[in-house]
Amino acid sequence: MRIAAPELTPEQTYKLLSGIVVPRPVAWISSLGPGGKVNLAPFSCFTFVSNTPPMLGVNIGRKAGVRKDTARNILERRHFVVNLGDETLLDAIHASAQEYPPEVSEAELLGLDVVRSEAIGTPRLAATPIGMECRLHSVTPYGDTGAEFFVGEVLVFHIRDGLAQDGKIDTEKLRPVCRIGGPNYATLGRIITQRAVRQTPKSVMPGSRTDQ
Numbered sequence: 001m002r003i004a005a006p007e008l009t010p011e012q013t014y015k016l017l018s019g020i021v022v023p024r025p026v027a028w029i030s031s032l033g034p035g036g037k038v039n040l041a042p043f044s045c046f047t048f049v050s051n052t053p054p055m056l057g058v059n060i061g062r063k064a065g066v067r068k069d070t071a072r073n074i075l076e077r078r079h080f081v082v083n084l085g086d087e088t089l090l091d092a093i094h095a096s097a098q099e100y101p102p103e104v105s106e107a108e109l110l111g112l113d114v115v116r117s118e119a120i121g122t123p124r125l126a127a128t129p130i131g132m133e134c135r136l137h138s139v140t141p142y143g144d145t146g147a148e149f150f151v152g153e154v155l156v157f158h159i160r161d162g163l164a165q166d167g168k169i170d171t172e173k174l175r176p177v178c179r180i181g182g183p184n185y186a187t188l189g190r191i192i193t194q195r196a197v198r199q200t201p202k203s204v205m206p207g208s209r210t211d212q
Contacts, residue, residue: 030080038106120135
């Protein structure tokens with residue numbers, strides 16, 4: 001099969017790419033909406049973009065050309081939390097994707113408790129094994145549909161006791177979920193361990209912010 005990309009509609013392209021770029025981790029983002037309500041929404045175009053300082057990147061699209069609540073909240077408040085849910089929270093993760101008015105709190109609707117953050121005003125979810133308090137670093141637009149890539153600097157990591165061993169996350173204990181095409185998700189499955197490959201240690205570039 002051959003598909004010419006320029007002939008596809010935005011919806012057709014999204015369906016194709018979301019089934020090709022798999023699996024994708026889910027950033028369950030909490031942000032503060034009108035009246036201080038805790039907005040909650042999942043995003044699977046998600047990765048990390050820097051380790052020093054630690055930075056996360058999330059692509060947030062638009063609905064009918066209008067920014068989603070999460071994007072508007074982050075731009076207004078300049079902070080947000082990336083929560084990582086596990087298998088036990090999959091139903092709530094999926095349910096939080098439902099579109100509600102900006103003044104509605106998905107956290108309240110789903111009965112999810114929140115906890116005060118340390119460095120920012122946006123609360124994090126109490127039930128998730130990992131929560132990362134982020135300060136907005138930058139927003140970069142891409143493409144013709146108004147999608148924007150939000151980068152946040154992680155100020156505080158909250159990691160459930162027992163998940164980290166020698167500075168590394170025990171992925172089996174984390175029990176992460178991932179998004180695949182459509183309303184479909186997957187769990188970790190079988191872990192295949194290969195031999196460790198020697199790598200040059202990470203370092204800070206001379207003249208960078210953390211080098212001064």
